[in-house]
Amino acid sequence: MSLAVRTENPYLPEPMRLIRRYPLTDDVHFFQVRAVDMERAMSLTYSPGQFMMVSIPGIGEAPFSISSTPSRPGLIEFGIRRVGRITDKIFELKENSVLGVRGPYGNGFPIERMIGQNLVIVMGGLGAIPLRSLLLYALDNRDQFDKIFLIYGAKRPAEMLFRKEFISLMDREDLNCLLTVDKDDTGKWPGHTGLVTTLFQYVKGIDPEKTTVVVIGPPVMYKFCVAEVLKLNIPKHQILMSLERRMKCGVGKCGHCIIGGYIYTCLEGPVFSYWDVLHMKGLI
Ligand SMILES: Cc1cc2nc3c(=O)[nH]c(=O)nc-3n(C[C@H](O)[C@H](O)[C@H](O)COP(=O)(O)OP(=O)(O)OC[C@H]3O[C@@H](n4cnc5c(N)ncnc54)[C@H](O)[C@@H]3O)c2cc1C
Ligand code: FES
Secondary structure, three states: OOHHHHHHHHOOOEEEEEEEEEOOOOEEEEEEEEEEHHHHHHOOOOOOOOEEEEEEEEOEEEEEEEEOOOOOOHHHHHHHHOOOOOOOOHHOOOOOEEEEEEEEEEEOOOOOHOOOOOOOEEEEEHHHHHHHHHHHHHHHOOHHHHOEEEEEEEOOOHHOOOOOHHHHHHOOOOOOOEEEEEEOOOOOOOOOEHHHHHHHHHOOOOOHHHEEEEEEEOOHHHHHHHHHHHHHOOOOHHHHEEEOOOOOOOOOOOOOOEOOOOOOHHHHHHEEEEHHHHHHHOOO
């Protein structure tokens, strides 16, 4: 498959090989893929916060956030929750099998605007998947950011995605890694215990005008975490979130993802600011 053909047909998936897969939790698995064409694998670029369409021939395709960082080229990583037809088939794939992937799509996080700023990354549930991309990117380019806070809340340790990886970050002096579980049922949990909102008291010493906060998690988390973020006086356009809608084409053609009559979330999103959310009807 040549790159010229792919450029002409935006729907044509790229063959990618499944290099590694393993469970992150009971129902969310990690999938690491690489373009079969090595030249393409090394040249494929994307931004943290973008997504790709993953396809299984004869079954269909679905959007998944990219969890890897463009600062480590060659491999693309996804975290996928098994919920239905397509994800069932993806979970049946063995390492070394080939699947179709197209993209990247969506706007991603506005990295250029974040440079020089403090970064507060707040994650819950599947929100850890796209936010791991941003976190790893920021750590790989540590000089470009001021203070970095990671705030992650899960119900219990077994439900925390990338648990071991994030626990290992707790030792870093250039990252405020704040992990919490509602309940520790293991007796070995090294982080905090309590609701994710209790961690905001540790976000100190930041100029709110020079801080970007990114919150991605289940709807209930947005409600309570945004309230905490507002107490820190962060301007609304510097509070970012990723809003998922049903998507089919990913390229602004099918209209499945339109909200408010004219916003194509596959093109203008999935990343929006809290200001957008307050001013655009139908965004949440
Ligand atoms: C931009 C974007 C990024 C995404 N990133 C990820 C990711 O990183 N990891 C991940 O696991 N999933 C992600 N999703 C959701 C993923 O695309 C869906 O779970 C997938 O399409 C389900 O396909 P399926 O055929 O297995 O399930 P289906 O058979 O289509 O559905 C099974 C069940 O899941 C529900 N469902 C399906 N899609 C969604 C959805 N988008 N939101 C809520 N409920 C849904 C259905 O209503 C149904 O109850 C993302 C979606 C978008 C739009
Ligand atoms: S997913 Fe088709 S227009 Fe957005």
